[in-house]
Amino acid sequence: MHVQPGPGTHRDIHRVTAAAYLLEVRAHPPRAVLAGTDGRIWAHLSLLASVDRTDLVDESLAVGAPTVRQHVVAAAAGGPGDEDVVDVELVVATTAWERTRVRLRCHEDHLVLTVTVEGRGTLADVRLLGGRAVLDTGACGSFRSLGEHRCVYVPTPTEPVQVVRAATAAASLGVVGDATAGRLHAVFSPPPLCLVLGRAVPAGPTQVPVATSGQEWLSVGLVAPVVDLRLTELRYEPLDDGFHLVLDHDGHTHVDGTWTSPELHLRPVPDPVAALRQHREDHVVRGWAPAGPSSPPVDWWSEPLFCGWGAQCARAPLPGAPALHPTTLDALGPEVVPPGAVVAPDLARQDVYDELLAHLAAHDVDPGTVVVDDRWQAAYGTAEPDPDRWPDLRGWVAGQHAAGRRVLLWWKAWDPEGLPVDECVTDARGRAVAADPSSPAYAARVRATVAALLGPDGVDADGFKVDFTQRSPAGHGLRRAAGVGPDAPWGVAGLHALLALLHDAAKAAKPDALLVTHTPHPGFADVTDMVRLNDVLERDPAGAVAPLADQLRARAAVVAAVLPHHLVDTDQWPMLDRAQWRAYVAAQAGLGVHALYYAERIDRSGEPLTADDLALVARTWAEYRASRRAARPPRAAAPAGGAW
Numbered sequence: 001m002h003v004q005p006g007p008g009t010h011r012d013i014h015r016v017t018a019a020a021y022l023l024e025v026r027a028h029p030p031r032a033v034l035a036g037t038d039g040r041i042w043a044h045l046s047l048l049a050s051v052d053r054t055d056l057v058d059e060s061l062a063v064g065a066p067t068v069r070q071h072v073v074a075a076a077a078g079g080p081g082d083e084d085v086v087d088v089e090l091v092v093a094t095t096a097w098e099r100t101r102v103r104l105r106c107h108e109d110h111l112v113l114t115v116t117v118e119g120r121g122t123l124a125d126v127r128l129l130g131g132r133a134v135l136d137t138g139a140c141g142s143f144r145s146l147g148e149h150r151c152v153y154v155p156t157p158t159e160p161v162q163v164v165r166a167a168t169a170a171a172s173l174g175v176v177g178d179a180t181a182g183r184l185h186a187v188f189s190p191p192p193l194c195l196v197l198g199r200a201v202p203a204g205p206t207q208v209p210v211a212t213s214g215q216e217w218l219s220v221g222l223v224a225p226v227v228d229l230r231l232t233e234l235r236y237e238p239l240d241d242g243f244h245l246v247l248d249h250d251g252h253t254h255v256d257g258t259w260t261s262p263e264l265h266l267r268p269v270p271d272p273v274a275a276l277r278q279h280r281e282d283h284v285v286r287g288w289a290p291a292g293p294s295s296p297p298v299d300w301w302s303e304p305l306f307c308g309w310g311a312q313c314a315r316a317p318l319p320g321a322p323a324l325h326p327t328t329l330d331a332l333g334p335e336v337v338p339p340g341a342v343v344a345p346d347l348a349r350q351d352v353y354d355e356l357l358a359h360l361a362a363h364d365v366d367p368g369t370v371v372v373d374d375r376w377q378a379a380y381g382t383a384e385p386d387p388d389r390w391p392d393l394r395g396w397v398a399g400q401h402a403a404g405r406r407v408l409l410w411w412k413a414w415d416p417e418g419l420p421v422d423e424c425v426t427d428a429r430g431r432a433v434a435a436d437p438s439s440p441a442y443a444a445r446v447r448a449t450v451a452a453l454l455g456p457d458g459v460d461a462d463g464f465k466v467d468f469t470q471r472s473p474a475g476h477g478l479r480r481a482a483g484v485g486p487d488a489p490w491g492v493a494g495l496h497a498l499l500a501l502l503h504d505a506a507k508a509a510k511p512d513a514l515l516v517t518h519t520p521h522p523g524f525a526d527v528t529d530m531v532r533l534n535d536v537l538e539r540d541p542a543g544a545v546a547p548l549a550d551q552l553r554a555r556a557a558v559v560a561a562v563l564p565h566h567l568v569d570t571d572q573w574p575m576l577d578r579a580q581w582r583a584y585v586a587a588q589a590g591l592g593v594h595a596l597y598y599a600e601r602i603d604r605s606g607e608p609l610t611a612d613d614l615a616l617v618a619r620t621w622a623e624y625r626a627s628r629r630a631a632r633p634p635r636a637a638a639p640a641g642g643a644w
Helices: 272-285 309-315 350-361 393-402 440-454 491-509 548-562 578-590 611-631
Strands: 002-005 014-017 022-026 031-035 041-046 050-053 067-073 083-094 099-106 111-128 130-134 140-147 151-153 164-166 171-174 194-198 217-223 233-239 242-248 254-260 263-269 305-307 369-372 406-412 424-426 432-435 463-467 514-517 530-532 567-569
Touching: 014 083, 050 130, 130 242, 171 194, 194 272, 217 272, 263 272, 272 548, 305 350, 309 350, 350 369, 350 393, 393 406, 406 514, 440 491, 463 491, 491 514, 548 567, 548 578, 578 611
Parallel strands: 305 369, 369 406, 406 463, 463 514, 514 530, 530 567
Antiparallel strands: 002 014, 014 022, 022 031, 031 041, 041 140, 050 111, 067 083, 083 099, 099 111, 111 130, 111 242, 111 254, 111 263, 130 140, 140 242, 151 164, 151 194, 171 233, 194 217, 217 263, 233 242, 424 432
């Protein structure tokens, strides 16, 4: 690491030469020009930041020149030893805080940006790599970093499908979203909070440009213990040729003294997958994420899955044009879904599942695990079996066990239906919005409910497929459940708390219980056993169909990089037509655990599945099972004279 002041009249410029990059620190406006070792500029990184309070917008005042200091820091936990670093610091007065300090710490192979504020207040938006300021030159308003990249890799599914998008397109990573406009980015919730800036332009919606040199990509990732990730979203907000990042703290983080943002790591990388691997490593080496799952994989977890949701949709009429999948009668209005129409959740019934499994058995398709999907519950929040749909769920599960199968129950995260309001996050009117995992009463309820669903004296099911984690509560006006303090987990940390509650309850009820989630973030390694690739999307930005198998390959690459020791549920819904479905059946072998969602026909196209189609499933499953058997280590001989 080498620091050199600028020559002659440019003494306010400092040049930092590191092993992996070059940096030039400039004073007016305060910024750090980041380039690769080849001298090609990545960005003029603004050293301004804004940390808004819920009651006051933050603006920097008396903005002077940044200081540059080279020194030695003690090794971080897991690090190789003491390290020579360069700190670039900008200390300013602001309208919202007594003092604000932005620090860019330069390591040999990466940079770490943080902002620290002193004072009192409740956090709203935190802007990094830019912010509002009043400069001595008279320039006022919002300032951004100047980007020289042409594209951004975004590690979460979006609609339209664009794994790598133009640098001028916004992106969001977090735990808030659904299927309405502009909110599908939380299919993975949370994804790794890591964007990767690139120099090339992608050729298609799932294509990642191939690097022509070693420094074609720059990773920009948020690194912190999960308990400190109290934001609901990390947003990349470009405008013209500039950009900044926003950490939405949503009015639920209270500062009284000093607060420092999660670390933002910037690192040149060879490609986006390498960026995600390093993002995981940055967490693991600091002890901020587990190295692997908390429970070692159990053999039955890898058995092929049959999830009834796609078959339920195929039996239900599909209103609208194009055909849609409403989950409630009022989701699209009576002009689209007439009163009394059957929708897919109505078909999560014991008799329907018996018919579907019998049909598969007649074609030699024998799943090792059956997922009973939405909705077997009388109410989502209380998660008690609906006796009209499942008159004998315990007996039905016992029958599946006798047939050599395991049973997972679909679990809708956050839904308050049926819960007392004092166990819930509420809005300003006092209406229940979401279950509150920090509520002692709700925690006790979950433990009792899970024991009844998974315990040997209850339903005796084998685990949960957890869905709707993207429905995390968000809003400045929301209030916590009775008895829950203001510092209880929120945002990403709040979702982790919810899943930790469910995970611990499941393992207490049945040690080999399986939890399937869609949370490929390093900090969630301890609360999930298997990561599902989730619902398939459809169109690219030009309106063309994005190949379904390619979409799921791109998602599987994210999971493999971030949670390499976890199993992958390959998912399979919705499929546009039979041809795309067949292509994905063939592709599943290389992605993870086989999953089948259809039995009789494809829902979107209405095409029936033929004997040949189901023979394809039976054949690929047989090959998959054979490959698993071949990969198992040989079992040692039993001790002489006795059993194991």
